[in-house]
Amino acid sequence: MKRYIIYLGCMIPMRFPSVEKSARLVFADLGAEIVDLDGYTCCPDPVLTRLAEDEFSLALSARNLALAEKLDNDLLVLCNGCFETLVEAEEMLRDQATRARINAMLAKDGLEYTGKVRIRALIDVLTEDFRPGEIAQKLTKIMPVKVACHTGCHMLRSPQHPKDRIKILEDLTVATGFEVAAYGRELDCCGFPASIADEAMAMKLLITPKLDAVKRSGAEAITTGCPTCLYQLESNQVAMKKLGSDIDLPVFHILELMALSFGHSPETMGLELHRSPAKAFATARWGVSQ
Amino acid sequence: MNEPAFMNQMPAEANVVSASMPSANRLFLELGNPAGIAAAMGFFTEVQKARLMTITCFETPAFFEMLHHLDDSGIVVTLRTILWKPANAFPSVAAINPAAELIEHEIMELYGIIFEGNPRPENMILTDEWAKLTPLRGKVSQLDARMDGNIATIIEHGSTTAPSKRVMKVRSGMGMPEGPPLCPLKCPGKEIIFTIAEDSGTVSRHPNLKKEAGK
Numbered sequence: 001m002k003r004y005i006i007y008l009g010c011m012i013p014m015r016f017p018s019v020e021k022s023a024r025l026v027f028a029d030l031g032a033e034i035v036d037l038d039g040y041t042c043c044p045d046p047v048l049t050r051l052a053e054d055e056f057s058l059a060l061s062a063r064n065l066a067l068a069e070k071l072d073n074d075l076l077v078l079c080n081g082c083f084e085t086l087v088e089a090e091e092m093l094r095d096q097a098t099r100a101r102i103n104a105m106l107a108k109d110g111l112e113y114t115g116k117v118r119i120r121a122l123i124d125v126l127t128e129d130f131r132p133g134e135i136a137q138k139l140t141k142i143m144p145v146k147v148a149c150h151t152g153c154h155m156l157r158s159p160q161h162p163k164d165r166i167k168i169l170e171d172l173t174v175a176t177g178f179e180v181a182a183y184g185r186e187l188d189c190c191g192f193p194a195s196i197a198d199e200a201m202a203m204k205l206l207i208t209p210k211l212d213a214v215k216r217s218g219a220e221a222i223t224t225g226c227p228t229c230l231y232q233l234e235s236n237q238v239a240m241k242k243l244g245s246d247i248d249l250p251v252f253h254i255l256e257l258m259a260l261s262f263g264h265s266p267e268t269m270g271l272e273l274h275r276s277p278a279k280a281f282a283t284a285r286w287g288v289s290q
Numbered sequence: 291m292n293e294p295a296f297m298n299q300m301p302a303e304a305n306v307v308s309a310s311m312p313s314a315n316r317l318f319l320e321l322g323n324p325a326g327i328a329a330a331m332g333f334f335t336e337v338q339k340a341r342l343m344t345i346t347c348f349e350t351p352a353f354f355e356m357l358h359h360l361d362d363s364g365i366v367v368t369l370r371t372i373l374w375k376p377a378n379a380f381p382s383v384a385a386i387n388p389a390a391e392l393i394e395h396e397i398m399e400l401y402g403i404i405f406e407g408n409p410r411p412e413n414m415i416l417t418d419e420w421a422k423l424t425p426l427r428g429k430v431s432q433l434d435a436r437m438d439g440n441i442a443t444i445i446e447h448g449s450t451t452a453p454s455k456r457v458m459k460v461r462s463g464m465g466m467p468e469g470p471p472l473c474p475l476k477c478p479g480k481e482i483i484f485t486i487a488e489d490s491g492t493v494s495r496h497p498n499l500k501k502e503a504g505k
Contacts, residue, residue, distance in 0.1 A: 008470055008471075010449035010450045010451045010472075011450075011451065013449075013461075013470030013472065014449055014451035014452075014453055014454075014457060014470070015451060015457065017457060017460055017461045017464065017466060020466065020470070021464050021466060024466075036471040036476075037471060038471045038476035038477075039471070039472075039473045039476045039477040039478070040448070040471065040472060040473060041444060041448040041449070041472065041473045041483060042444045042448060042449050042450050044444060044450070045440070045450050048437055048440045048450075049437075049440055049441060049444065049450070051350070051437075052350055052437040052440075052441065053441060053487075053490065053492045053495070055490035055491060055492070056441070056486060056487055056490040056491075056492040059486045059489070059490055060444070060483070060486065063486070095312055097310065104489075105485075105486050105489045105490065106486075108482065108485055108486075108489075109482045109485075109486075268464060269464070270460045270461070270463070270464050272460065273456070273457065273460055
């Protein structure tokens with residue numbers, strides 16, 4: 001049986017428990033065991049905290065990785081930002097002097113980072129460890145929905161070409177029974193980091209052109225593998241509506257779409273915490289009963 | 291990685307407090323205070339005949355980080371100096387290395403930092419209507435409270451997002467534990483995160499943190 005240590009990050013358990021629930025349902029359906037990483041902290045976030053306090057951030061990342069090492073399985077990371085932070089920490093901690101300095105801090109918590117944990121992104125695990133047939137076998141409620149995919153910037157910082165990275169989420173979306181809507185702005189940022197400094201600028205230059213393109217493509221919904229992008233794509237639609245926009249697209253994490261297509265009821269997934277019409281859309285398409 | 295031999299010849303006035311060499315062609319030197327920059331630049335310019343590549347400035351809520359980047363026979367040397375707020379003046383090195391003049395002007399005009407000793411007081415880059423706006427500096431100031439708040443929330447809740455009653459209710463309604471397996475909920479000692487923040491210098495750089503985060 002496949003077994004993963006799950007790294008939930010902050011946004012998923014605190015804002016989108018529907019994604020956490022979906023992860024638990026989907027991996028159970030796929031016959032994989034999920035192990036919680038008890039006592040973890042924020043990765044920390046790759047924008048504010050790492051920018052302000054690099055040493056503190058690196059120590060917290062190393063602590064998370066050291067906790068995972070004790071459980072001796074791959075670390076499955078559900079959030080793009082967390083994935084980037086932890087992989088970059090792993091790289092920085094290859095330097096022995098840095099590792100020794102950080103381990104001196106972790107020693108007070110009885111922990112030591114040795115570099116043996118394998119950090120893996122959700123979309124990579126779902127495509128590398130499970131054959132498309134394994135996913136197809138679990139599809140009990142396939143809905144003909146046209147979906148726009150937003151991979152998210154932090155997932156693109158990889159040795160792979162960005163176009164190959166965005167294809168992973170698109171392939172996963174197709175494997176889950178959906179049609180992918182090409183909209184031409186797949187590589188554009190959701191605008192979250194920029195919005196911390198200037199919300200109006202981020203909305204005007206990044207998110208509005210992206211959502212306009214999605215709408216023009218005929219997509220009925222958006223999917224992403226990143227909870228922060230999900231938050232940004234939803235909250236900006238709310239803000240844009242106040243300025244007269246008529247864009248009102250449901251946004252789902254890919255795990256939520258998988259859980260729905262695997263036959264789980266939208267009524268029991270916590271979709272009401274979304275700020276886009278995700279729950280109404282899911283209920284209309286997938287129904288309420290299981 | 292062994293440090294280059296010239297490190298032994300660095301003048302004491304440069305006040306190098308730490309050095310790291312992550313690769314054979316990259317050297318970072320941290321200076322203890324801005325006063326050391328003249329001696330450090332003098333050494334690299336006059337003794338080492340190094341070329342000044344550029345100077346960059348990075349603003350955080352508590353300080354400016356000034357980075358002088360030099361090419362010393364193929365080794366990229368970065369002199370890192372912290373200018374703690376509210377101080378707003380940094381020694382110019384234009385008299386030692388004229389190439390610094392224009393770069394210091396960029397930082398002066400974009401961040402509003404005064405480079406003491408830079409030979410040209412007038413703006414060279416921004417037009418008159420931008421003269422007093424210091425455009426880059428304005429953007430970071432609004433982040434100050436958010437950064438402090440972010441770090442305080444991580445220390446208190448282990449997360450950048452404090453738990454809300456609504457989310458906890460939805461979680462338990464789905465048969466999930468109200469609290470995720472985050473520290474401090476699933477952590478034997480809540481104070482460990484604060485201890486890491488103290489050890490890494492974060493607490494001393496964020497004076498409001500102790501009050502906000504508690505211990």
